[in-house]
Amino acid sequence: MDPFAISSYAAMKKGVCMSITAGNSGPSLGSLYNRIPWVLTVGASSIYHSLAGTVTLGNGSTITGWTMFPASALVHEQLLIYNKTLSHCNSSGWLSNPPYDGILVCDVGIVKSFRHIAPLTTSAIFICNDPQLAEVEEFSYPRVVIGSKVIEVVINYAKRSKKPMHLQIASPLANGGRAGQVNPNKALDSDLIYDTTPHGHVNLLCSMNFTSTQILTIVKSRSYNYSNPSDDLNYPSFIVLYTNKTTMISRTFQRAVTSVGDGPTIYKAEVTTSEHSTIFVWPEEISFVKKYEKQSYNMTIKYIKEKNGTVEYGSLV
Known part of the structure; x- marks a missing residue:
């Protein structure tokens, strides 16, 4: 078992955010050194400045x-x-x-x-x-x-x-100017947040074919419900995986968001799709009356496999 996964999970339950390097093997797919979902993984990224x-x-x-x-x-x-x-x-x-x-x-x-x-x-x-x-x-x-x-x-x-x-x-x-793209002050001034919980991470572990002994080594508690495996965390990101035999795939994600802005607010979904995918968001508009109010929405991605099997991206704003 990864000692970083065990120690960082204990820190996460206490409200401490741990940051771990992404490693130096990028930028190709699958080259991330750390894959622990409850830590902040930090790596250098491309900046569109003319060097x-x-x-x-x-x-x-x-x-x-x-x-x-x-x-x-x-x-x-x-x-x-x-x-x-x-x-x-x-x-x-x-x-x-x-x-x-x-x-x-x-x-x-x-x-x-x-x-x-x-x-x-x-x-x-x-x-x-x-x-x-x-x-x-x-x-x-x-x-x-x-x-x-x-x-x-x-x-x-x-x-x-x-x-x-x-x-x-x-x-x-x-x-030595290799700056990241993190703007911590702007992050502190956000209006919507996606909460994750220890129970959500337990559901993720249950979906990864770990034994009960291995899961308990990480979470150190029998108080969770271990009968609801799910590989989809409440993150502001979405991924659809397919195999070489896949021709078309459809997947629906559910997300819960919390308003941390002051006063009533309304958010309308703006979607950017890739060439071979269709994205539906429902409801298209969510509204909040007061601070810390929670709302949820569903997003469905339908994807027709591109013949070269390339990775495609879209966005939801």
Whole structure:
């Protein structure tokens, strides 16, 4: 049994919130280090700020892209290397003649490219429209991700010019700036809260095929009702899981909310759906007359499996 799960459950029953790291294996699915539902799991997340990496060609043209290289850097007076055969940068076989004395251009930005060319060159340019590609993992060498709109400018320069160029990175990460997105003051000023209780967590444990001995090791009490297993906690989040054999799935969630705002309030549901799902909320509107009043609502998600099995997201505001 996980000692953190046992100790944090005891703390939760006393009204103490424990915070535990998410780990360093992200950001892929299923990489969370801690999966204890009654603790606050904290990890770094993407921030949509432009962490600028500047490409300056030998003709004076300047292109600004994205980077997560953890230091400021200047790659000075280097040739730009582009070869169509090598441009996917995802095969050690094609890249078997290191080192490449210059800045390598990769026109297909995938994670494997980062790993393959790390020992082969001192710097690189990746061409991709998604700035989050630049945040996938640590940059062990100066590299910049630029958009496909400027691909022809870079490739034509590499093919036609022998003038050296510069790659400059002015990274805010040079100062260790990896801030989270937590706003504790705003959280204290919320108007609606989703309460969870120890009994709700007991129902969750009962749904996870733990033995009675294992559950008692965590909760240390026989006073709960252990005959109502449920894997759905009263959280402001919802997840529908499916298997490879699933073609369509429908699931209904029930949530209870408490008003902590002052005076009468009315909330109307605003739903954003993914391409292959339909979401229904009932009632669409809930109202509160006084502070600490409770109301409940149901949300049904109907999902038709997308052929590639990708993860899709929606929201309820």
